[in-house]
Amino acid sequence: MxxxxxxxxxxxxxxxxxxxxxxxxxxxxxxxxxxxxxxxxxxxxxxxxxxxxxxxxxxxxxxxxxxxxxxxxxxxxxxxxxxxxxxxxxxxxxxxxxxxxxxxxxxxxxxxxxxxxxxxxxxxxxxxxxxxxxxxxxxxxxxxxxxxxxxxxxxxxxxxxxxxxxxxxxxxxxxxxxxxxxxxxxxxxxxxxxxxxxxxxxxxxxxxxxxxxxxxxxxxxxxxxxxxGVHDSSSALLPYIRSIKKPFLLISTGTWSISINPFNKGMLTMEDIGNGCLFNMRIDSSPVKVSTLFLGNEYKLQIKELSAHFKVQEDYHRTVKFNQDTFFEINKDFEHMFKWASIVSENMPEVTKIPYDKFEHAYHQLMLELVLLQVKSIRSAIGNENIKRLYIDGGFSDNEVYVQLLSRYLDNMKISTTDSSLGSALGAAIVISDVTLEPKFLKKNYALKKHVPSIIK
Structure with a gap:
């Protein structure tokens, strides 16, 4: 059958x-x-x-x-x-x-x-x-x-x-x-x-x-x-909204990294506007506060440049694992080294400078700079709300360096990742069904994985 x-x-x-x-x-x-x-x-x-x-x-x-x-x-x-x-x-x-x-x-x-x-x-x-x-x-x-x-x-x-x-x-x-x-x-x-x-x-x-x-x-x-049909960021939010009761923030990552706060109360303030926040909309037409970052696009552009600089295959970055010693070495005398191609940030230099002789070190530097931007975006979306849970889905949920660095700079939050390949597709299937989701839905369907920071301070 x-x-x-x-x-x-x-x-x-x-x-x-x-x-x-x-x-x-x-x-x-x-x-x-x-x-x-x-x-x-x-x-x-x-x-x-x-x-x-x-x-x-x-x-x-x-x-x-x-x-x-x-x-x-x-x-x-x-x-x-x-x-x-x-x-x-x-x-x-x-x-x-x-x-x-x-x-x-x-x-x-x-x-x-x-x-x-x-x-x-x-x-x-x-x-x-x-x-x-x-x-x-x-x-x-x-x-x-x-x-x-x-x-x-x-x-x-x-x-x-x-x-x-x-x-x-x-x-x-x-x-x-x-x-x-x-x-x-x-x-x-x-x-x-x-x-x-x-x-x-x-x-x-x-x-x-x-x-x-x-x-x-x-x-x-x-x-x-x-x-x-449904907008992908709103669709990605739906399984979380229907299966999690405590306040949370969802980062939907891909070409854009969207920090989504469905627990914001009231209209955006002028301070929110100044911080680059905006509204998405839930399926019931209620507003969802979000902060956006062109993370995946910038990552793609910078990886292309790094791969050419170090003469490695363009998919070599996928093999890089998080290395705590490398992180400490970079963070000890940290300075911004990347000039972004599609993002504007106050700390970026006039030109990119790569003093490292290993791709892995330059990659950790890139990810640290991107994660610092990500953390700022997350905090803008959270605002004054008391949110202690963070879920990451989309392509960067598989990126060990990204997740470890986020857990380092957001050590007051419980961080979990979900299956990147499903993205917003499950939400689109759920929205046209009448099914009530059980609390363990994400664990069963999204390969939910909790992360404990491994960086020893």
């Missing part, structure tokens, strides 16, 4: 993943893929949307014919800050613009001249001034920079909802995507911000559907419950 399963597409900037989970949310199948980037009309690198669509349809069609699995439901977890604009025929009108695509100063000037001041907008929308990372700013830019395209837009869909649309033909908006540093949502009004209505952008956004909602779709002759 075939095993009944829920399917999830978990789409990150780098890795595209497909999972199957059984009724106990145990992973029973996974498949990964990567695609080379293409460029948009301005020559800026971006996601190959056509390749992503083709892969998703091919994988799902193939698994629907599996002799082993009986797919009963499908949902989607994707990175945020990305919109697909479709016309009246449901065809994409533009490339999937990269959220790092720079905007000209006059775009910001025009926006804040009409709707500022900046700090108040950031406070009410829970959004920092982040350019295309604010999908509201993306739409504002598109309206005036590409008016002929903007006029043709029937709906603008965040990426999770666009993938859902590919399978259901139903266009919806969804809370976790709307509320993720988009500058679209007013957390005090609990509705789109006034500027959205004044610009008429609300007319390009389809009706809001609950993250829990599913639509029965006849797919290849079989009735499948299709979810509306």
């Amino acid at each position: 075939k095993k009944k399963v829920t399917a999830v597409f978990d789409i990150g900037r780098t890795n595209k993943k497909f999972f199957l989970f059984d009724s106990d949310f145990q992973e029973v199948y996974r498949e990964y893929s990567r695609f080379d980037e293409i460029t948009d009309e301005d020559g800026y690198p971006t996601e190959n949307l056509e390749a992503l669509e083709k892969w998703a349809k091919e994988v799902f069609d193939r698994m629907m014919d599996s002799p082993e699995f009986d797919i009963r439901a499908l949902n989607f977890s994707c990175y945020g800050a990305s919109l697909v604009h479709i016309d009246k025929n449901g065809k994409a009108l533009t490339p999937l613009y990269n959220y790092m695509k720079p905007l000209k100063t006059e775009v910001f000037d025009a926006f804040y001249d009409k709707y500022g001041p900046e700090n108040e907008l950031s406070r009410s929308t829970g959004s920092q001034k982040l350019g295309m990372l604010n999908t509201g700013m993306h739409l504002f830019w598109l309206k005036y920079a590409r008016p002929e395209v903007y006029k043709k837009i029937k709906y603008s869909l965040h990426l999770p909802q666009y993938l859902s649309y590919l399978f259901t033909g139903i266009a919806v908006s969804e809370f976790t995507s709307i509320g993720c540093h988009t500058m679209l949502w007013d957390y005090e009004k609990k509705d789109y911000h006034d500027w959205v209505f004044k610009e008429g952008i609300n007319e390009k956004l389809p009706p809001i559907a609950s993250s829990r909602e599913t639509t029965p779709v006849n797919y290849k002759g079989k009735n499948i419950q299709m979810g509306v």
Whole structure:
């Protein structure tokens, strides 16, 4: 007899993943893929949307014919800050613009001249001034920079909802995507911000559907419950929220490291805004305080440079284990040595200087500097809340040097890691189920591992 399963597409900037989970949310199948980037009309690198669509349809069609699995439901977890604009025929009108695509100063000037001041907008929308990372700013830019395209837009869909649309033909908006540093949502009004209505952008956004909602779709002759999709950081939070009762902070690591505090009370303060904090949104539309760090991206760029400098393979860093003596040697006369490529910090030098003759020493130096930034981000997210538990998921949960250094600088917290490969996929499966999670869910399903600091002071 075939095993009944829920399917999830978990789409990150780098890795595209497909999972199957059984009724106990145990992973029973996974498949990964990567695609080379293409460029948009301005020559800026971006996601190959056509390749992503083709892969998703091919994988799902193939698994629907599996002799082993009986797919009963499908949902989607994707990175945020990305919109697909479709016309009246449901065809994409533009490339999937990269959220790092720079905007000209006059775009910001025009926006804040009409709707500022900046700090108040950031406070009410829970959004920092982040350019295309604010999908509201993306739409504002598109309206005036590409008016002929903007006029043709029937709906603008965040990426999770666009993938859902590919399978259901139903266009919806969804809370976790709307509320993720988009500058679209007013957390005090609990509705789109006034500027959205004044610009008429609300007319390009389809009706809001609950993250829990599913639509029965006849797919290849079989009735499948299709979810509306969920933002990956919000999805990653869900299994923790449903299975842990005591206050905690979750760090969801990957291209971005997101420090997520679901126990923050009230609106963001001006101090929070100054510290780079913002709001994500839970599936019930309530705010979640987060602090973001471009950790994975910076790590990737610096590892490439270090590997070339020491003439080692680019995956050599994966073999490096934490070494306490190396840490003490670096920390004794510590100084900042790395100039970041995608992060700005007050202590970074004008140029990178590597005085070490071993890759392992330079690697420990890199990780120490990155972890110091991570600790600052964590403390910003915690604020004044009494939180003593820290969970790490995503790619850095497997990085022994990262975890040991965090345990050294956050020795007042209980630190646990979870299975990096699952990321936000389980949350996307759980959100469309009615299952109540038991307290030991993370241990059973996420390979929960508690860490005791090994650094002797």
